[in-house]
Amino acid sequence: MSGINRSLQTIAALVENRAGVLARVSDLFARRGYNIHSLTVAPTPDPAFSRITIVVNVDSAPLEQVVKQLFKLVNVVEIEELIHEAAYERELLIAVVNVATNKPELMSLITNLNGNVLTDSDSQLAFSVEANPSQINQLEKQLEGFDIISQQRSGRIAAPKIGVTVPKTTAKA
Amino acid sequence: MTTEKISEKRINGAQAVIKSLEMEGVEVIFGYPGGAILPVYDPLIDTPIRHILVRHEQGAGHMAEGYAHATGKPGVCMVTSGPAATNVVTALADAYLDSVPMVCITGQVALPNIGTDAFQEVDTTGITRSITKHNYLVTKAEDIPRIIHEAFHIATTGRPGPVLVDIPKSIVAANNPDAHFDWYYPDTIDLPGYNPEFEINVEQINQAVEMLLEAERPVLYVGGGVLKARAAEVLLELAELGDIPVVTTLMARGAFPDSHELCLGMPGMHGNYTAITAIQKSDLLIAMGSRFDDRVTGKVDAFAPEAKVVHVDIDPAEHGKIRAPELAIAGDCNDVMKAIVAKIVSDSAKFADHTAWRDTIRGWQERYPLVYEQSEEGEYLKPQFVIEQIAQSCPADTIVTAGVGQHQMWASQFWKFDHPYTWINSGGLGTMGFSIPAAIGAKAAMPDRMVWAIDGDGCFQMTAQELITAAVDKIPVKVALINNAYLGMVRQWQELFYDERYSEVHFGYDVPDYVKWSESMGCAAFKVDKIDDVRSTIDKANAINDRPVVIDFRCLSSEKVYPMVVAGGPNDDVIVHPSQAEEN
Structure with a gap:
């Protein structure tokens, strides 16, 4: 797939859902000079644990070191390395745009990516798109010519593809 | 968590802190009382644990470290909140960088006051996050036994290090009904993300032995991890078995006897010429609980350029952090060396002949011993x-x-x-x-x-x-x-x-x-x-x-430390004592 940035690698850490765990993770990245591109965190179905998905710039440090240092945190239970080919990668973009005669052009961008129109008023369009990160990158470029009121992206989450075994560091027996 | 009921007796948080320390076998606490930790100092009067009242909280931290270095047991210090916690920060950082097992208990302002910039309030867990192996802010009195038990477990297992337990005053206050609970002490540990045990990997041991047997110019590069693993005995056995010269880093002095003929002494910026140069010329460096510190390696690209590296460390993050090893073994130095020795002995394996290597080393030792010149009559001392x-x-x-x-x-x-x-x-x-x-x-x-x-x-x-x-x-x-x-x-x-x-x-x-x-x-x-x-x-x-x-x-002000390798310079450029330089 074109547009893949090899400097950005995704890791997913299963962590204990305790106060201060996110601070421990972000502190570690800051202290060791690892660059975070995006970071998302949410509880897992088991409320004792959360999953933190981090896109790290591996030009700042080898991924192996990042994983090993992160795994030293007592609250980090498991880390999966999710290279592009091995993972489903998804990101959400929400935007509100002023539209006029260019509305059909915007609608086709949204439809092409199976996006959802959230509000459709005469002069404004609110929509969301869920797609892989390079598609979201491309969409952001295409939106540059529009009159955008607000635009946000969620940061990446990822999961291993069916039938693919990804490298895993785990404290589980 | 399975718990052992000691008794049905109600206990308050302060008593629980002291009782938990007793349960962990603590003999000495180095500490300094103050506002937030005051409630814990009350039951201290009734415990057999010795308390040593320091004059500055940094001293309490370093005393706990000294205790731990000498005994291998965790050192314990206890201080109050705010400035006391910040005073102990230096000692925590020291213990973190030298992997010293230590448990530090700090007082904290009462729970409802946290976050209000209360008197003597600092974010102690925030400040110490990057200089502790782990830290805790206790929020419930009944968590005290579990957390103190975990703190000692984490401080003393795997790669040792300092663990801080920050305890708000309100949950140790005797007059707070919420700070009372039925005493228990956990007999298990529930830390799903913490598994410091490494099993010996037979393949890796075999590979390490193979590399050892083939090496013509091996050096055992021994670091503080050997002392932390209490592995001095098996180190001696391995060195003698293989006729392998040993260097002991600043953190490992004493791990191998200086009087032993295989001992080359300390490498690094102010190491001796032979220890530095043996590493530079070696074809196999067995890094045993050492971490390629910049004061040892000098310029990394020029460090031990001809050597393959076997790196044994209980912290896998040390593997490849500075130098990519040919073979990385994650494990306790004692366990790994024992397995290596057992394999060599059971195979009756033969090492390559190291006679030429030992002769070369002896030449360096004779030419560049550690020297100084005695002071002249009327001068101050050397x-x-x-x-x-x-x-x-x-x-x-x-x-x-x-x-x-x-x-x-x-x-x-x-x-x-x-x-x-x-x-x-x-x-x-x-x-x-x-x-x-x-x-x-x-x-x-x-x-x-x-x-x-x-x-x-x-x-x-x-x-x-x-x-x-x-x-x-x-x-x-x-x-x-x-x-x-x-x-x-x-x-x-x-x-x-x-x-x-x-x-x-x-x-x-x-x-x-x-x-x-x-x-x-x-x-x-x-x-x-x-x-x-x-x-x-x-x-x-x-x-x-x-x-x-x-x-x-x-002593004389003008005396300098030799040998010396310039910071960041290659270890091939050793500045020897001026009296030896002239011979060059």
């Missing part, structure tokens, strides 16, 4: 001579601590260590003022052993007040003050690299008057400025056992 004289007049198992700077390097170079756990210093953080409190911690742990602190005048002025602690608590340590009137190591760098422009490094010999100051703190004290008085004064000090002793040794 620090190396003072340290040698102390070493020669003390029992072989004497514990030696050092501060940071020239005196630390001379102590490491000129004291001959033949026993493990006799050398205690601040390697990673390089904390000036470490030696006196560390010596007190070690002596508190081992009252029957002689303990000498080799200190500099800069270091002494940072933590000397702990000698009051030592005098009052009857912990008779001995301090050799290498008084050269300067911040000597800084002066050395200014002489060599800043055109002898001495900026802010002069302390002077006479202010303070070290003898009067020491005497006022309850110590015996002497001043020595003549060669002839050195030995007799040391003997006098060694005979005093009812109070601390300080000897102000007047």
Whole structure:
């Protein structure tokens, strides 16, 4: 797939859902000079644990070191390395745009990516798109010519593809 | 969690802290009371645990470290919130960088006041997050036994390190009904993200043995991890079995006897020529619990250029952090070396012939021994001579601590260590003022052993007040003050690299008057400025056992530490002692 940035690698850490765990993770990245591109965190179905998905710039440090240092945190239970080919990668973009005669052009961008129109008023369009990160990158470029009121992206989450075994560091027996 | 009911007795949080420390086998707490920790100091009166009242919280931390270095058991310190917590930060960082097992208990403002900028409130867990192995903010009294149990487990297993437990005043307050609970003590640990155990991987052991047998110029590069693993015995066995020369880093002095013919001494910036050069010329470097510190490697790209590396460390994150090893083994140095020795013995395996290698090494040793020149008549003393004289007049198992700077390097170079756990210093953080409190911690742990602190005048002025602690608590340590009137190591760098422009490094010999100051703190004290008085004064000090002793040794300011490798420079460029350089 074109547009893949090899400097950005995704890791997913299963962590204990305790106060201060996110601070421990972000502190570690800051202290060791690892660059975070995006970071998302949410509880897992088991409320004792959360999953933190981090896109790290591996030009700042080898991924192996990042994983090993992160795994030293007592609250980090498991880390999966999710290279592009091995993972489903998804990101959400929400935007509100002023539209006029260019509305059909915007609608086709949204439809092409199976996006959802959230509000459709005469002069404004609110929509969301869920797609892989390079598609979201491309969409952001295409939106540059529009009159955008607000635009946000969620940061990446990822999961291993069916039938693919990804490298895993785990404290589980 | 399965819990063992000790009794149905209700207990308050403060009692639970002390009782938990008792359950962990704590013998000594180094501490300092204050507002937020006050409730915990009340039940302390009723416990058999000894409390040593320090004069500054940093001292409590370093004493706990000294205790841990000497015994291998976790050191414990306890201080209050705010400025007390920030004062102990230096010791926590020191323990973190040198992997010292330690549990630090800090008081915190009452739970409802957290986040309000209350009196003596700081974000202690936030401040110490990157300098502790783990830390806790306790939010419920009934969590105290579990958290203290976990803290000791984490501090002492895997790669050891400091763990901090921050306890708000409200959950230890005897008058808070919510701070009472039915006493229990956990007999299991539930830490799903923490598994410090490594199983021996037979494939890796076989591969390590194969590499060892093939090597023609092997060197065992031994670091502090060998001492943490209490692995000195099997190290000796492995070195002798394979006829393998050993270098011991600053953190590992004593892990292998200096008097052994295979011992090459300390490598690194102020290591000796042979230890540095043997690594440079080796074809196999067995890094055993060492971490390729920049003070050892110099310029990394030029470090041991011909060597394959086998890196054994209990912390896998050390593998490849600085130097990519050909073989990385994650595990306890003791377990791994035992497995290697067992494999060699059971195979009756034969090593390559190291005769030529040993001859080459012997040539370097003969040409470039550690040397100094005795001072001239009427001059002040040479620090190396003072340290040698102390070493020669003390029992072989004497514990030696050092501060940071020239005196630390001379102590490491000129004291001959033949026993493990006799050398205690601040390697990673390089904390000036470490030696006196560390010596007190070690002596508190081992009252029957002689303990000498080799200190500099800069270091002494940072933590000397702990000698009051030592005098009052009857912990008779001995301090050799290498008084050269300067911040000597800084002066050395200014002489060599800043055109002898001495900026802010002069302390002077006479202010303070070290003898009067020491005497006022309850110590015996002497001043020595003549060669002839050195030995007799040391003997006098060694005979005093009812109070601390300080000897102000007047030493030459101009003396420099040799050999030296310039910071960041290649280890092939060793600056040897000027008397040896001429022979080149």
